[in-house]
Amino acid sequence: MNGKLSSGFVYAALICIVLISLGPIFWVLLGSFKTRGEIYSSAFALPSQFNFSNYAEAFRLAPIGKFFVNSLIVCAVTTAVNFAVVAPFAYVLARYHFGMKKLIVAAIASVMLLPSQSLAVPIFTLLRSFHLLDTKTGLILIYAAFGIPITFFILRSFFLSIPKSLEEAASIDGAGFAVTFLKVILPLSVPGMVTAGILQFLSSWNEFFFALVLTSGDQARTVPIALSYYLGTFSNNYPALFAAVILTILPPIAIFVFSQEKVVESLTAGAVKG
């Protein structure tokens, strides 16, 4: 049989995947430890020694620590707000039937296909009229709103998989509507919420367009904006940019390394449930 040949082919292809996927990242990682002279003189050489001066420079040039805190707050609160709003909504739509239900679900599904940038002007003017431009609150509201469809479809399919008999039992025990939801349904839905939460957190962490349009000062800017900040203001300081890129990609990679299966599940669910 041609088993050996084909497994040779498989591994050649896998090595290509590794090179294409990690090559650029590895190159930037090495660059982040090089001196300025080394960066300009030899693109392929290894750094002569690992020095962290580029990282120090990155922190010195821009309030990157502040941007990190902003990003963490925005992502965490976005995820919380998104759940607080969507979970009860998805529960009712999973359990009860009413006239407008099909229309509501269709409207939410179609937003998944809506290019979010197309709403830039009215969202900008809306936030301006509420004095929410350049605030974390403004970003959080927008991210939480655009996160409604994905969280909704993931949580609804999870709620649908929970047997109704549990609620009937709770109701016989005298639990009311809200108590049943909070004490019976939500604790059972933790896996679904983790799936949706990872997706919401990652997409908020990575979001760039609205962060660019809706913020202008250091109070609300998030990490992806910090990167374009280096590019615009310090266009000659490439060494610091190498370090800043690495700092930016570390948190999502860390989440991924520690919960690979969950992230895979999130991405799959987020894409397919709609």
Added chain:
Amino acid sequence: MLTKTNRVWILLFLAPCLLMFVVLIGIPLVNVVWTSFADYTTFSKPEISGWGNYEQLLFHDDSFWDAVKNTLLWVLLQCTVGVSIGCAVALLLFRKPFGWKFFRAVYMIPSIIPTVASGIMFYLLLNPELGIVKPLQQFLGSQGPTLNLFGNSSYAFWALTLTWLFYSAISTVIIMAELGTISGSLLEAARIDGASRFQIDLFILLPLLRNIIGTCVILAAVGMITQFDTIYVTTKGGPGSSTLNLSVYLYNTATLDNDYGLTNAISVMQILLGLFLVLLIGRAFKLGESHE
């Protein structure tokens, strides 16, 4: 179960989400459509002016058509080459070679980091002063000045394409999830009949994946229509309009020209283009029958 108190609770459960959805997405959507028919700048209130913005776009604006052309070409490339690569990787990993989970993780990393960061990585990697282009050119014996791939209108489009074409990990994980639901006995039967692994991939697995590949193609199309980050940090749509797409063009029109009416007309065209492509792809893949 639908007692009176339950009704109140149901309304309370629905209201916050509906409110958020209507205020932050529904009303802006309506607003985009009506102000696309208005004279409307950063400094003035919208005033209805009919089809003027659309006339301007469709008949007097070469940049708009460049943006449409680039957007469509990128959509086409990502939907065909991009999704094919994602699908090929999925079929490869589905053979469960030793360490497949590791390779899947590696392939996914570029798709979970911020697109701005990967855009800047390629910006550095292809930078004429410090990137890999200079040593490669020297290695190949070229004497001329170093090519500035992002700064040259003949190469910028393809340089950008390279930054995302190979990274279809979302397709890969979706297709792998679907492959996991295909029964092993089907593959076993094919193997007993003497089919090679490649024949199984091509004649048994691929046809079963039609629906899910359709989904991947739609996602790829939507992703390309909304592509903004990488272009913004590398070329900003230039040189000229060689890498302009609709997202970047609407951003430029809003922030540089301050023309909100025209921006919103571009937005409406972007929404319509997205709808059209999704319907087209849905029909091509006969989606919807087994879908919800």
